[in-house]
Every structure is written in structure tokens, then in C-alpha cells.
Amino acid sequence: QKEVEQNSGPLSVPEGAIASLNCTYSDRVSQSFFWYRQYSGKSPELIMSIYSNGDKEDGRFTAQLNKASQYVSLLIRDSQPSDSATYLCAVVASKLTFGTGTRLQVTL
Amino acid sequence: SAVISQKPSRDICQRGTSLTIQCQVDSQVTMMFWYRQQPGQSLTLIATANQGSEATYESGFVIDKFPISRPNLTFSTLTVSNMSPEDSSIYLCSVGTGTSNQPQHFGDGTRLSIL
Numbered sequence: 496q497k498e499v500e501q502n503s504g505p506l507s508v509p510e511g512a513i514a515s516l517n518c519t520y521s522d523r524v525s526q527s528f529f530w531y532r533q534y535s536g537k538s539p540e541l542i543m544s545i546y547s548n549g550d551k552e553d554g555r556f557t558a559q560l561n562k563a564s565q566y567v568s569l570l571i572r573d574s575q576p577s578d579s580a581t582y583l584c585a586v587v588a589s590k591l592t593f594g595t596g597t598r599l600q601v602t603l
Numbered sequence: 604s605a606v607i608s609q610k611p612s613r614d615i616c617q618r619g620t621s622l623t624i625q626c627q628v629d630s631q632v633t634m635m636f637w638y639r640q641q642p643g644q645s646l647t648l649i650a651t652a653n654q655g656s657e658a659t660y661e662s663g664f665v666i667d668k669f670p671i672s673r674p675n676l677t678f679s680t681l682t683v684s685n686m687s688p689e690d691s692s693i694y695l696c697s698v699g700t701g702t703s704n705q706p707q708h709f710g711d712g713t714r715l716s717i718l
Contacts, residue, residue, distance in 0.1 A: 527704040538695055538709040539646070546704075583645060587704050590661075591636075595645040 498522060499586050499594035507600045514571040516597050518584030521565070527587035528560055528567045533596065534580045543569060574601045605630050609696050609710035616686055616717050623682045624713045626696030631676035634699030636707060637669070641692045649694075652679040686717045 500519045508514045516530075527546055531539035545551045545558040545567065557570040567586075571578055579601045584594040606629040616622055626635065635652040650658040650671055658671035673679045683690055693714050697707040 527706070529706045538712045541706050541708060544706055585706075590648060590703075591707055592648075593645045 497594075498588075498592045499584055501582075501584050501594035501597045503595055504598040505600050506597055507602055508574050509602050510574060510576060512574050514574045514578065514599055514601070516569040516571075516582050516584075516599065518567045518569075518586075518594055519565055520567070520584075520586045520592075522586070522588035523562075523565065525562075525565075525586045525588045528558070529585040529587075529591075530556075530558060530567075530569045531583040531585060531593075532580045533583055539583055571599075574599075576601050576603060604700065604708050605632060605698055607696060607698060607708060607710035609713055611713055612711060613714040614716070616715065618687050618717055620686055621682055621684045622686065622715065623680050624694055624696070626679045626681070626710055628677045628698055632698040633676070634703070634707075635673060635679045636697045636699070637671060637679070637681045638695040638697060638709075639692045640695060640712070646695065649681070652681075683715065686715075688717045691715060691717045 498521050530543040532542050533539045543558040545560045548560050551558045555572045559568045581596040581598045583596045586592050608627045610625050637649040638646045640646050648661050649664045650660040652658050652671050652673040654673045670682045693712045695712045696710040
């Protein structure tokens with residue numbers, strides 16, 4: 496079992512819709528959870544951090560964490576073509592571990 | 604957040620040669636890390652660069668292949684030694700923002716191709 500699992504996609508959503516990206520992790524002692532956005536040919540950019548159960552909102556982005564289910568998600572509201580990228584879920588237990596990423600395509 | 608400069612940004616090298624990648628940060632940071640991102644894959648931690656002592660390597664990575672230096676709190680280098688085509692990858696430097704539970708920020712990466 497991979498430590499951090501994501502659906503590789505591509506996830507295709509129309510412009511203006513809500514994109515929902517999901518991530519599960521295996522280590523129950525994980526304490527910190529991050530979402531990074533990576534455009535093609537670029538390095539990962541941190542977009543959200545979440546540390547406790549529940550929702551955390553920042554602009555059009557909402558991160559959701561459920562430690563009991565070992566599940567973290569990222570919602571992107573009013574999706575824009577500029578949101579098209581690969582989204583990496585990253586989890587800290589003993590070290591920062593990345594999922595393989597979900598490729599999001601926002602279509603016009 | 605800290606500004607992280609990495610160079611070279613890309614290189615094409617011959618097999619059997621070595622390349623040293625530099626990472627410079629505009630402020631002192633406690634934690635610096637080196638990652639590899641192979642084509643179409645996610646990031647894999649190579650090692651933690653420790654200031655004033657040997658780097659801490661992850662399973663599957665060895666010092667002879669990936670020697671790392673960290674002479675001060677703003678600079679580190681990663682050398683990819685005796686390169687083969689399997690070493691073709693993006694190599695990324697990152698810095699920690701506080702404790703180990705805090706996120707990391709990444710440099711722009713070095714795209715390395717081995718012929």
C-alpha cells in the first residue's frame with residue numbers, strides 16, 4: 496500500500512464548476528497535510544496547509560481533513576483554465592511524503 | 604517565504620560524468636532537502652542536507668552516488684555522480700519553514716538529461 500494515494504486523473508471539469516481532489520494516507524500518526532500545485536515544467540507550489548479535522552478555506556480553495564478516515568481533499572470552486580495543473584497531496588508523519596498527483600484539466 | 608535559487612536550471616550530460624547542482628537561499632534556514640522527480644512521477648526525497656554534518660539519506664540513495672554539501676545555513680549542493688540515463692530527472696531543492704511539521708518550499712529545479 497502506498498503511503499499517500501491519489502487518483503492520477505486526468506480530472507476534467509468545465510470552467511466555473513467545482514473540482515474535487517482526493518487523497519488517502521496510510522500512517523495514522525500523520526500530523527500535517529498539504530496541497531501543492533505543479534504546473535507542467537515547474538516546481539511544486541504550496542497552496543493549502545491543514546492540520547486539524549474539518550474544513551479550511553482560502554479564497555476559492557477549501558481543504559478538508561478527516562483523520563479518522565485518513566482522508567484529505569481539496570475543493571476548487573469556480574474552476575478556471577489557469578487551475579489546470581497537477582495537484583500533489585503531501586503528508587508529514589516522520590517526513591514529508593508526496594502522492595503521485597492528480598492532473599486537473601479545466602475546460603472552456 | 605524564502606527565495607530559493609537553483610542552478611543550473613537544466614543540463615545535458617554524458618554518461619559517466621558528474622554534475623553538481625547548487626541551491627542558494629536568501630535567508631538562513633535550518634532544514635534543506637533534495638528531491639528527485641522522475642518523468643511523470645511524484646517527488647522522492649533523496650536526503651536531508653544538514654549544516655556542518657553529513658547528509659541524512661533515504662533508503663535507496665547513497666552518499667557515493669549523491670554526495671551533498673551544506674557549508675552554511677543558506678547554501679547546499681547535490682552532486683549526481685557517474686551518471687547514467689536512469690538519472691535523467693528533475694532535481695529539486697527545498698527548504699523547511701520551521702519545524703518538521705511545517706511545509707516546504709521548492710526551488711525551480713534542475714532538469715537533467717543523460718545521453
